[in-house]
Amino acid sequence: MSDLQLAGRAATTLVEIIRNIKPDQLDAPTPCAEYDVRKLINHLLFWGPPLEGAGRKETVRPPAAADTEVDLTGGDWAAELEAQVGRTAEAWSQPAAWEGTTRVVGPTELPATMIGGMVVCEMVAHGWDLAQATGQKPDWDDELLAFVHEEVSRTAEQGRQMGAYGPEVSVPASSSTLDRVLGIIGRDPDWRR
Structure with a gap:
């Protein structure tokens, strides 16, 4: 699978999950401890434009200094998030997105592949x-999960230093690729609502 297909494949499943979130599930807790469903949706809406911009080699500022300072879940958040996920996937499906360097916010240029x-x-x-919080059972293909596992394995320490990943959760070596990914980023694969 080429890098150009990765975001599209990940986005397809994410959009299916978004479409199946019910309004009465917005206050449900998620495995991402600091977010309930609404706050996680807000987080995705907040960071979507800067991540899309990074794929286009454009710096797009988020609407506030932090996602906790703004609520973007008013109105038809599901349609807005679905559209944003699609735009981000489209930006990262272009060859130029993965070439050279880019930035999300601030002056620091990082490798576009990162x-x-x-x-x-x-x-x-x-x-x-979101799927765990709302009782869904998504399915990602093996190639995509292998890529994600390789990425999080390579960036785990940096991710923890930046606060993006929690402390590693021990999972058996025989676990599925998804469960091993979750353990690396600090999620308990057995988390239940």
């Missing part, structure tokens, strides 16, 4: 968070 990998991993990880 940011692209982060985008794909975020779609899978937060998709899983």
Whole structure:
């Protein structure tokens, strides 16, 4: 699978999850401890434009200094989030997105492959968070999960230092690729609502 297909594959499953979230589930807890469903949706809406912009080599500022300072879940949040996920996937389906360097916010340029990998991993990880919180059973293909596993394995220490990953959760070596990904990023694969 080429890098150009990764975001699209991750986005397809994330969009299915978004479409199946019911209004009465917005206050449900998620495995991402600091977020309930509404706050996680807000987080995705908040960071979507900067991540899309990074794929286009454009700096797009989020609407506030932090996602806790703004609520973007008013109105038809599901349609807005679905559209944003689609735009982000489209931006990262272009060859130029993965070339050279780019930035999300601020002056620091990072390898585009690192940011692209982060985008794909975020779609899978937060998709899983939302699915667990709302009783869904999403399915990601093996190639996509192998890519995500490689990415999070490579960036785990940096992710923890930045606060993006929690402390590693021990999972058996015989666990599925998804469960091993979840353990690396600090999620308990057995988390239940």
